Amino acid sequence: MATVNTWQLQASSRFAEIGLPSPKTDARELLKFVLGLSDTALFLSSDREVSEDQAARLLALIDARAARIPLQHLLGEVEWGGVRLKSDGRALIPRPETEWLLQLALEALRGRVNPRVLDVGTGTGALALGLKVARPDAAVTATDISAEALALAQENAALNGLDVQFMQADLLQGLAGPFDLIVSNPPYLPDADQHSADPEVRYDPHLALYAGADGLSVARPLLVQARAALVAGGVLLLELDPRNAPTLAAEARSLGAVAEVLPDLAGRERFVRASWPTR
Ligand code: GLN
Numbered sequence: 001m002a003t004v005n006t007w008q009l010q011a012s013s014r015f016a017e018i019g020l021p022s023p024k025t026d027a028r029e030l031l032k033f034v035l036g037l038s039d040t041a042l043f044l045s046s047d048r049e050v051s052e053d054q055a056a057r058l059l060a061l062i063d064a065r066a067a068r069i070p071l072q073h074l075l076g077e078v079e080w081g082g083v084r085l086k087s088d089g090r091a092l093i094p095r096p097e098t099e100w101l102l103q104l105a106l107e108a109l110r111g112r113v114n115p116r117v118l119d120v121g122t123g124t125g126a127l128a129l130g131l132k133v134a135r136p137d138a139a140v141t142a143t144d145i146s147a148e149a150l151a152l153a154q155e156n157a158a159l160n161g162l163d164v165q166f167m168q169a170d171l172l173q174g175l176a177g178p179f180d181l182i183v184s185n186p187p188y189l190p191d192a193d194q195h196s197a198d199p200e201v202r203y204d205p206h207l208a209l210y211a212g213a214d215g216l217s218v219a220r221p222l223l224v225q226a227r228a229a230l231v232a233g234g235v236l237l238l239e240l241d242p243r244n245a246p247t248l249a250a251e252a253r254s255l256g257a258v259a260e261v262l263p264d265l266a267g268r269e270r271f272v273r274a275s276w277p278t279r
Contacts, residue, residue, distance in 0.1 A: 002055070005046035007031060011062045018066055026071050030061050033075050068199035081130030083160045091123035091149040092208035097264045098185050101239045101271060102130045104262065105183045108235040108273070109135055112180050117141070118229070120171055120184035120222060123208060125153030125164065127183055132162045141179075143169040146207060171222050177229035185239040186218040187211040215244045223252055227276060235275045242268040249274070 002010075008027050015023035032042050034057050035050070050058065061074055072078050072087045079085075080094040081102045087093050105127065109115050115138050119128040122142035132140045142164050144150045150166050157164050169175060172182075191210050201209065211218040219238055226236045236257075240248055245261045252259035252274035264270035 001049045001052075003046065004031060004035065004042065004048050004050060007050055007055075007058060008046070011058075014062065014066060020065070020068075026065055027062075029071060029075060030058065030065065034058050034061065070200040070203050073203055080124075080126055082133050083126075083129045083156070083162070085124045085126055085129070085156050086152060086159065087124055088152065089203055089205070090152040091144075091146070092204045094124055094126040095185075097266075097270060098126060098239055099130075100264055101183065101185060101237060102127055102134075104271060104273065105131060105181060105237055106134055108181050108237060109138065113137065114139065115180040116178070116231075118143070118172070118175065118177070118179045118182045120182060120226075121145070121186050121208075121218075122153050122166070123149050123185075125156040125166075127185065128153070128164045128166075129156055129160055129162050131183070132164050133160065140164045141167065141175070143167050143172070143175070145170050146205065149205070149208075171218070172225040172229050175229060178231045178234065179229055180231055180234050181237065182226045182230060182234070183237045184219075184222060186222060188215045188219060188240045188244065190215040190241070190243070214247070215241050216248060219244075219248055220251065223248065223255065223274070226274075227255060227257070230276060232278050233275060235273060238272045238274075239270060240272055242270060245269045245272050248272050 008031050012023045012027035015026050034054050072093045077084055077086050081099050117131055117138045117140045119142040122128050122144050128140050128142035147168055150168055154166055187209050189210050249259040249261045249272045257274040257276050259274040261269045262271040
């Protein structure tokens with residue numbers, strides 16, 4: 001029988017050997033999950049012996065992670081933007097940089113009472129639910145083209161007891177608006193990136209990631225449709241790729257918007273904010 005500490009060290013060194021980016025975190029999260037312990041409790045239990053049952057479950061999960069199945073899918077959920085989100089192959093795993101988009105969205109809503117908000121391509125429901133939990137007065141609508149993703153988003157709304165209106169739609173098709181804020185983390189990677197993606201990224205839906213040769217084949221029509229669906233002074237906020245965010249901001253300006261590129265926490269040109277002062 002091996003102790004918690006031994007398991008943790010062994011898992012972590014196995015993950016490090018095969019080049020996983022966060023071997024220690026992955027080992028710790030899997031141990032916490034199987035043993036049902038918090039960070040602190042895990043630390044305090046390091047000399048405890050792992051039962052045979054737990055050992056079998058751990059081994060299966062460590063093998064799966066070593067086979068590059070994403071940690072979030074193994075744990076089945078993520079903490080994101082103040083909500084708990086089930087995460088599986090039906091939608092993109094919510095990313096940390098998108099939490100910053102949520103912050104920008106909340107900033108854009110400051111001073112607006114009972115705002116009408118739209119999340120385009122909601123995936124797990126991350127942005128829509130993060131917005132609703134922080135701004136219960138907002139009327140939040142969320143769309144996705146994928147029925148599977150919407151089913152997951154609805155499960156996540158129920159899990160968090162949040163009231164968001166979900167609709168299956170291609171971008172803003174069939175939506176009347178007008179909205180005070182339209183937020184989206186659309187697919188934005190150039191198609192060629194699929195050849196260099198990390199193995200974990202294969203578990204995200206292709207549809208959620210790639211958008212043509214320049215990565216703007218979804219954001220571009222979204223920009224045009226959003227313009228017609230915003231109130232005067234309403235805001236469009238997009239997450240993009242640092243290689244194409246400046247291009248989209250320039251295109252927004254050529255459509256009469258006041259637009260700027262905003263950096264993420266690592267200083268990369270990641271977000272575009274566009275607003276049309278008059279309609
Ligand atoms: N809006 C979801 C998220 O940010 C899904 C994004 C996507 O699938 N491109 O996590």
